[in-house]
Amino acid sequence: MLSVRNLTKVYEGGVVALRDVSFDVPQGQFLAIIGLSGSGKSTLLRCINRLIEPTSGQILWNDLDITAAPQDDLRRIRRRIGMVFQHFNLVHRSKVLTNVLAGRLGYVNPAWSLVNRFPARDVEHAILQLDRLGIADKAQQRADELSGGQQQRVGVARAMMQDPEMILADEPVASLDPVLAHSIMQYLEQINKQDGMTVLCSLHFLDLVHRYADRAIALNEGMLVFDGLPKEIDDAKFKEIYGKEAERVG
């Protein structure tokens, strides 16, 4: 159970990204976060693992107070939260395998990672993850030699290496074509349904929301304007979320 309470983020310079946002996510739910660009979706996701420090409010996760955790505890919390990014955020010049193994950094001893040494079990596990995503043959290639869809699979594999209980996906398919988008979303759906993993996923396309999400919340200028089932988003709600001039595509 993840509960976000009265979360507010004001950036330096006074831009208010989140205004008093509160919601709960039960374990195992696939939650879609929708809203216009700049509505605060990315900020919300990054506040949950404190890549961005919230200005005020509280985030509780399985009775842990993420917002109050000191640095060492925060690392232990972060390693159970996988994150997938719109631009994949792979280290381009490193091998695919190294990128995937980086997901174990929260577990391995910092002293050994200085010499780039991972336990054999982790390496096996990494190959297995790549195999599940169908790119095991690319393990020794440089990450920037891969296509966009392959790179995002590496990103997902990296998140899965963390043995996460929750996945934060920040527009994971916005840089991909529709076919690849569905393959990535299906994979997220699979780990959500089979392993009971909580997935928080910000999305642009409503048809993806309808197809994959159990529930959707919507942000508009940092405020929570909708919280309900995807099928409840009718035209009136749509205009409320995206503004009067918006038209639906897809």
Next chain:
Amino acid sequence: MKPPASGGLRRLARSLGLGLAVILVVVIYAYGFEVTKVDLEETRSERRQTQLVRILRALAKPEIIEFRQDELAVAAPFFMPCPPTPVQLHEPNPLQPYILLNPSCAEPGGEIQVEGFNFVPNSTANIFLVPPSLVTLRLSQAVAEADGHFSTHVELPERSSSEVQSIRVIVRQNVGSPTLTRTAYDTWDKIIETVFLALLATTLSTAIAVPLSFLAARNLMKGITSPLLGVALSLLAAPAGFVLGATAARLAGQWGAMVAVGVQANLAGAVIAPLVAWGAARWALPSEELSSPSLGIRLARIFALVTAAVAGIFMLVFIAEFLLQMGDRLEATLGNLSFLGSFIFNLGEILQIALGAGTALAGAGILASFAGRLGKWLTTTLPRAGVRLAEFGLAAAAGAALLAGLGAAIDWFYQVGEPRWTLYWPSAVGAICGLALSLRLAGRDTLPVGLVIYYVSRTIFNALRSIEALIMVIVFAVWVGIGPFAGVLALSLHSIAALAKLYSEQVESIMPGPLEAITATGATRVQTIIYAVVPQIIPPYISFTMYRWDINVRMSTIIGFAGGGGIGFLLQQNINLLNYRAASAQMLAIAIVVAAMDYLSSYLRERVV
């Protein structure tokens, strides 16, 4: 918007402003000409021009190759002025080269014809006047024709003498194949010295600048904060750790020198010690940690790590001793390759020096970071009042220690010798500042330590960078003597500052995405740097290092001007001796090396990056 009615006035004002600006520019340049003493008269003066031509011609003929020369000298007696009674001259041998003077005597300042016979065709004959004082004066030169004959008119100087003088013709001929001059050999020696000087300076500075560059990267340092308690404890612990580390290294060194009597004992030590260190570290640092360990296990691990550290120090001590002994032996036995032995010996010495400094720094770092963590832990666990109390006391102590250290430095430089001004007062002021800071920070829990380190290191780099290596070498030449080693040290120090700045700017311009992703996996700061930052900065680091090598080669060609060894030393000597042909050879060598370095570095950059 103003109405366009005032447009005329505005235009006038603008024209006036423009006119004033033009006048100002003219005045500025006029003053510039005055200050830099631009003097075009001088450039046209004939005396200057002949000198210029002479130098340029000398520079155009670098002294690189020479021939062995055969010298043939033929002389004929000559009277100036003519004696009252004519002197009978004996006939020259018509089979040998000889000269005839016509007339055989003349008034000072007059002109005579010099004719030569039987000379080697096309050879150049230099014609000299040899007075009784034997201080010869070159009069002219002529080229022999195909039949070995030449004829030329020469003007005579005002050197009259009642005694017999002579006209001498000297023909020099290149014999055999060309050989390299002494200058060429010296230049070769020194240019090699120059290239290696630059190589060593670049290597040394790169090794030191890479870790330092992270301290001067804003994006990495911005996030580092610490509560006041942590900062105060770190400040107090760092010097203690430094002393501890230095003492440990010294004791280990003494003990090692006692134990390590033979090469075998050293080798055994150098093998066993790392095994112990590795084993202890493997046990103390499990490869994966799924839950927090208990206190007992933690203490045992700390003990094991200390053991590993001690074993590591001994390993380095043994290796250093081993290198020293091996180097000694090899130097004695290798003959021509003895420089390899001396290199190994030097490596041992470098290791010994670096061991002392490294252990001291590592001790300071480890203890400071440990104290910082302790401070953080205390801040979160102690009750609020206790934290405030500890903050008061420790902040005051840390402030006092900091300023006392500063006072000691001032005392050392200026030899004040008055503890009231260099110890008591600074300590008191520091303590008060610490107290004030802890009062001021009531309520706020963290200090931006990272940014403070960032600004301090930036300032130091900028200050060091602004002092040219050419100036630094003066201090180093006093320390280690005039020569290439002083040059290496000076170039290194300057390069460290320059490279650290360039590197840190590269760190600042990396893509933030991977950094974010690695942080999100729960990686520590060091892991984030290794996995997200280092792969991104390798290409620019290599390219900047190459560029720096290039710069260092150029710098090392002139660092000899100030006592830094290399080819500059030779070049300066030759310029001061007005030996422009030799200087030209050295300039040519510099040009070739710099151009070659430029091509090589751009080729390597393309290959690697």
